[in-house]
Amino acid sequence: MNVQPTDKRRTALITGAGSGIGAATARRMAAEGYRVFLTGRRVDRIESVARQIIADGGLAEARFIDVTDERSVAAVVDDLDRCDVLVNNAGGAIGTESVADANSADWRTMYETNVLGTLHVTRELLPKLAASGDGTVVVVSSTAAFTVYEGGGGYSAAKHGEHVLAATLRLELCGEPIRVIEIAPGMVHTEEFSLNRYRGDREKAAAVYAGVEGPLVADDIADAIAWAVTRPSNVNIDFLVIKPRAQAAQHKVYRRG
Ligand code: 8X3
Numbered sequence: 001m002n003v004q005p006t007d008k009r010r011t012a013l014i015t016g017a018g019s020g021i022g023a024a025t026a027r028r029m030a031a032e033g034y035r036v037f038l039t040g041r042r043v044d045r046i047e048s049v050a051r052q053i054i055a056d057g058g059l060a061e062a063r064f065i066d067v068t069d070e071r072s073v074a075a076v077v078d079d080l081d082r083c084d085v086l087v088n089n090a091g092g093a094i095g096t097e098s099v100a101d102a103n104s105a106d107w108r109t110m111y112e113t114n115v116l117g118t119l120h121v122t123r124e125l126l127p128k129l130a131a132s133g134d135g136t137v138v139v140v141s142s143t144a145a146f147t148v149y150e151g152g153g154g155y156s157a158a159k160h161g162e163h164v165l166a167a168t169l170r171l172e173l174c175g176e177p178i179r180v181i182e183i184a185p186g187m188v189h190t191e192e193f194s195l196n197r198y199r200g201d202r203e204k205a206a207a208v209y210a211g212v213e214g215p216l217v218a219d220d221i222a223d224a225i226a227w228a229v230t231r232p233s234n235v236n237i238d239f240l241v242i243k244p245r246a247q248a249a250q251h252k253v254y255r256r257g
Contacts, residue, residue, distance in 0.1 A: 009035040009059060010132075011082050012229075015067055015121055016090030018045030020190035021140060024222035025087050026050075030058030032226055034085065039065035039076060067117030073124050083128040085229055087138040088118040091162070093197040096151035107154040114158040118165055126178070134233045135178040138225055139166040143186040143241060147250045155197075170238065179236040181228045186243030187253065189215040211255030216244050 012029040016022035017038035023045075026036045030053045038046040038053075043064050050060035063076045067090045077083075091114035094106040122137055129135025144156040145163035163182060170180040187209070194205035209215045221242060228237040246254040 008082070009033065010084045011035045011037065011080070012085035012087060013037040013039060013076075013080070013083055013121075013125065014087040014089060015039050015065060015117065017049060017062075018042045019049075019192055021185070021188065021218045021221045022087070022089040023049045024218035025089060025225050026060065027053060027056075027058075028219070028222040028226040029085065029087075029229070030056070030060055032230055035059040035061075037076075037080070037083075038062045040090070041066050065121070067121055068112045070120050070124075073120045077121075077124040077128070080125075080128060082132060083125050084132045084134065085136045085138065086122060086125050086129060087140065087225060088121060088162075089138075089140045090117050090121075091140070091158070092193060093144075093152075093155040095154065095199070096197065097154075098151055099153045102154060107157070110154050110158040111161065114155075115161040115165060118162055122165075122169065129178050130176055133177050136229050137166075137169065137178060137180045138229065139163075139180070139182045140221070140225070141166065141182055141184045143184055143243065143250055145182075145184050149250050170236075177233075179233070181225075181237050182239045183221060183225055183228065184239065184241045185216065185221050186241070186250070187212065187215045187247045188218060188221060190218050211257050212244065212246050212253060213256060214244050214246060216242065 012034040014022050014026045017026045018040040026038045030036045038050050040046045046062040050062040053060040065076050066072045141162045142159045145159040148156045166180055166182040189209045194208045198204040
């Protein structure tokens with residue numbers, strides 16, 4: 001859908017932009033003056049966020065992308081006249097089973113969305129990011145990209161993989177006009193992250209944040225992404241870990257009561 005005619009403004013493409021951190025990042029980047037391409041599988045959602053951005057005076061377009069499907073990625077990227085910033089946000093967690101009880105299909109899905117999804121979109125956009133003369137790749141990973149915890153094996157494995165992708169890419173692009181920024185959020189209360197992890201069980205999803213004073217919200221991460229991206233182009237924020245004050249570590253969360 002073309003919700004607004006394109007222009008030659010600096011362009012940011014955001015994956016998983018229909019809700020949570022992706023939607024908040026699209027809003028922030030539009031507020032920074034970028035034309036934003038919101039991509040995702042749920043077209044109604046990305047179109048709705050795009051409309052809100054336009055109503056607020058920004059430039060936004062919505063495009064279907066399933067990051068696990070290379071053809072759907074290529075179709076959108078081929079059509080793009082320019083790209084200055086890519087925010088790899090699509091991904092997520094499914095299940096909390098131990099390794100002993102792990103479901104291979106869930107692990108595969110987590111690897112495909114978090115790691116291969118980031119690979120597909122990044123690889124496809126690299127020529128356009130380089131052509132911009134000042135490109136930025138943002139990878140939204142997680143504190144699970146460098147920590148493990150019981151029941152988090154599949155998600156941590158995928159996020160560790162995404163971290164490796166980002167770190168390898170930074171080495172390989174050294175000398176090219178492209179920065180690689182990894183943002184690693186801890187506990188962020190979004191409408192869907194824990195709900196997806198607990199397969200739609202609202203009670204279990206809500207318990208993740210129970211009693212926690214001030215878990216982060218999507219806009220806290222979007223704010224950090226926009227800050228990192230808008231540093232002078234010689235400044236690369238390699239790796240930024242962001243947790244709420246109440247979360248000193250994955251296992252150390254202060255809860256009231
Ligand atoms: C989300 C952080 O603690 O659920 O990426 O692994 S955690």
